[in-house]
Amino acid sequence: xxxxxxxxxxxxxxxxxxxxxxxxxxxxxxxxxxxxxxxxxxxxxxxxxxxxxxxxxxxxxxxxxxxxxxxxxxxxxxxxxxxxxxxxxxxxxxxxxxxxxxxxxxxxxxxxxxxxxxxxxxxxxxxxxxxxxxxxxxxxxxxxxxxxxxxxxxxxxxxxxxxxxxxxxxxxxxxxxxxxxxxxxxxxxxxxxxxxxxxxxxxxxxxxxxxxxxxxxxxxxxxxxxxxxxxxxxxxxxxxxxxxxxxxxxxxxxxxxxxxxxxxxxxxxxxxxxxxxxxxxxxxxxxxxxxxxxxxxxxxxxxxxxxxxxxxxxxxxxxxxxxxxxxxxxxxxxxxxxxxxxxxxxxxxxxxxxxxxxxxxxxxxxxxxxxxxxxxxxxxxxxxxxxxxxxxxxxxxxxxxxxxxxxxxxxxxxxxxxxxxxxxxxxxxxxxxxxxxxxxxxxxx
Numbered sequence: 001x002x003x004x005x006x007x008x009x010x011x012x013x014x015x016x017x018x019x020x021x022x023x024x025x026x027x028x029x030x031x032x033x034x035x036x037x038x039x040x041x042x043x044x045x046x047x048x049x050x051x052x053x054x055x056x057x058x059x060x061x062x063x064x065x066x067x068x069x070x071x072x073x074x075x076x077x078x079x080x081x082x083x084x085x086x087x088x089x090x091x092x093x094x095x096x097x098x099x100x101x102x103x104x105x106x107x108x109x110x111x112x113x114x115x116x117x118x119x120x121x122x123x124x125x126x127x128x129x130x131x132x133x134x135x136x137x138x139x140x141x142x143x144x145x146x147x148x149x150x151x152x153x154x155x156x157x158x159x160x161x162x163x164x165x166x167x168x169x170x171x172x173x174x175x176x177x178x179x180x181x182x183x184x185x186x187x188x189x190x191x192x193x194x195x196x197x198x199x200x201x202x203x204x205x206x207x208x209x210x211x212x213x214x215x216x217x218x219x220x221x222x223x224x225x226x227x228x229x230x231x232x233x234x235x236x237x238x239x240x241x242x243x244x245x246x247x248x249x250x251x252x253x254x255x256x257x258x259x260x261x262x263x264x265x266x267x268x269x270x271x272x273x274x275x276x277x278x279x280x281x282x283x284x285x286x287x288x289x290x291x292x293x294x295x296x297x298x299x300x301x302x303x304x305x306x307x308x309x310x311x312x313x314x315x316x317x318x319x320x321x322x323x324x325x326x327x328x329x330x331x332x333x334x335x336x337x338x339x340x341x342x343x344x345x346x347x348x349x350x351x352x353x354x355x356x357x358x359x360x361x362x363x364x365x366x367x368x369x370x371x372x373x374x375x376x377x378x379x380x381x382x383x384x385x386x387x388x389x390x391x392x393x394x395x396x397x398x399x400x401x402x403x404x405x406x407x408x409x410x411x412x413x414x415x416x417x418x419x420x421x422x423x424x425x426x427x428x429x430x431x432x433x434x435x436x437x438x439x440x441x442x443x444x445x
Contacts, residue, residue, distance in 0.1 A: 267296025
């Protein structure tokens, strides 16, 4: 199959001719302005389509029939396009098509009016999982009737809850946590000395996953409570890696409650303390350090502090290089690929939707082992395309996220809002598809 590393106007025109479409038909097929496609045709190698169009062209080519792909390859070799190797160069006079002529969908007056009209619109979402048993257990940690567990059994059960969380099995996580939280105090009371410190490490992990799932399911206030308990348990453990890991969920919980400045400060300070106390001598320490600065980078990006966000990204890149592999040490999922995933999220937080899409295209999906991370990537892509007004591409990304992790769509209010936007902002067949998807996953419109 013919592939294109970087599309030029000439390559796009070759694809249009291979599809035997007019300029107008091709523009409608891509969801862009006719003038944009006409510019590609007239400027050829001198113009590079913008990032979202690069992704759109990739999608069209990947879905083309074998006959269209053969024609496309022949047209490129024959002079209508250029070779992939040449596409890696940017010759003098080449410029990017930024879409700033005001004709593209994302900048149209019609989209602006629709968004204004939709500000007060209400739309239903799927019924959220029942948090009551978890909140009851969190608020009343002492349960005399709780079954006693050995430390090894308790540790394995917490690890299973962590694994379910990373697999986006949120309803199963809730079931596990409702049993584990009442069991914590009996395990604590039966341990002393170093054994008690090990219990506190596991307790910090337990409250970490409680905070994480509460954030996913939209209960930000109680997530902050769980994060504080994780921090307290980690302090009792006197384990610097556990302390830094608990700072990561606290950073996340602060962000969830709108305290981005405090989140940046906490992540940076905790990472510094971890480095000082451990010299990052273990894989766990490096992974937690890298994950901490990545979380801080997102918080900085949300404050539009580009310098701090990119400085923290660079620090995470150094940590990933030091670690040397994509792993899941101390439940971080940290590594070079994880840093790349966060670059997508940070570009989006900084308002650079096109950059986010361009970076997402470079992610080696085969190296993203955790369903939660892979689904989050496609949710970010869906959000970016929706912001650009490329609703069909946004819906396609959301469908992929659902295939990877159905509960990421069914259970998360923030993700459901993307489906809501797509259902409300589109028209015609695109709206039919968006509404059909929402209904199929249980989102009530």
